[in-house]
Amino acid sequence: MRLDVVSIFPEYLAPLRLSLIGRAVEKGRIDLGVHDLRDWTHDRHRTVDDTPYGGGAGMVMKPEPWAEALTALLAEPAAAGTDATGAEPAAPAERPVLIVPSPAGTPFTQAAAAELAGREHLVFACGRYEGIDQRVVDWARDRAEVRLYSIGDYVLNGGEVAALVMTEAIARLIPGIIGNPESLTEESHEDGLLEYPVYTKPADWRGHPVPEILLSGNHAAIARWRRDERLRRTAAVRPDLLAGLDPDTLDALDWAVL
Ligand code: 6GU
Numbered sequence: 001m002r003l004d005v006v007s008i009f010p011e012y013l014a015p016l017r018l019s020l021i022g023r024a025v026e027k028g029r030i031d032l033g034v035h036d037l038r039d040w041t042h043d044r045h046r047t048v049d050d051t052p053y054g055g056g057a058g059m060v061m062k063p064e065p066w067a068e069a070l071t072a073l074l075a076e077p078a079a080a081g082t083d084a085t086g087a088e089p090a091a092p093a094e095r096p097v098l099i100v101p102s103p104a105g106t107p108f109t110q111a112a113a114a115e116l117a118g119r120e121h122l123v124f125a126c127g128r129y130e131g132i133d134q135r136v137v138d139w140a141r142d143r144a145e146v147r148l149y150s151i152g153d154y155v156l157n158g159g160e161v162a163a164l165v166m167t168e169a170i171a172r173l174i175p176g177i178i179g180n181p182e183s184l185t186e187e188s189h190e191d192g193l194l195e196y197p198v199y200t201k202p203a204d205w206r207g208h209p210v211p212e213i214l215l216s217g218n219h220a221a222i223a224r225w226r227r228d229e230r231l232r233r234t235a236a237v238r239p240d241l242l243a244g245l246d247p248d249t250l251d252a253l254d255w256a257v258l
Pocket of ligand 1: 100101102103105149150152155156157158162
């Protein structure tokens, strides 16, 4: 996957070089570019913002640097294998996805992360101030599949932290990036339920025993207990998730818990 991030604070994206994504970048599974928007300005002050039309508080990001940045980053890569020797015609390139982190976007979900993990090229446009001139988003629709995503109902100062959140959720779902892919299947949000509680040694810790069933060796009973815990937890803290479940995915034992 090719991953580009544009920001006026490229240092904010340093964590992309660490841990899981960092290793994927080192191994060449992710081709990462972190870019300073000011590199596409031409004035002495490297200006990226201006006052809003219509008045109001704060500043708005100017369209020109964004258009130059996105023109450069969304450009089709030079087609390989179409030289004068008449070799293989290159497969048509998939449209890049331009992700604009925004509190006014649609909710970013595990399903969105899973879908994006299968795409060839993601570009994150991290805005600051009151946002990016709307015409940039409209203009970019000819060049990319544009998506505005919010990571939750609260306000951040800019899109950088949201881009870190989204890239982590996406990158860990790219095939071959996580050592043990089984760890992906029983997680919170994979199937609309929260995960079950986990325990490790010692079996009794400061007077708190591990639930006995987990020491029983009865794998079917353990699986049922874990499912019951997932249902109870989800009902207790995220009734909105339960309401969104397909009732056909619940069996009689599930209904007995709920
Ligand atoms: Cl994606 N960006 C910003 N700036 N604020 C947010 C957000 C995103 N999601 C929630 N708040």
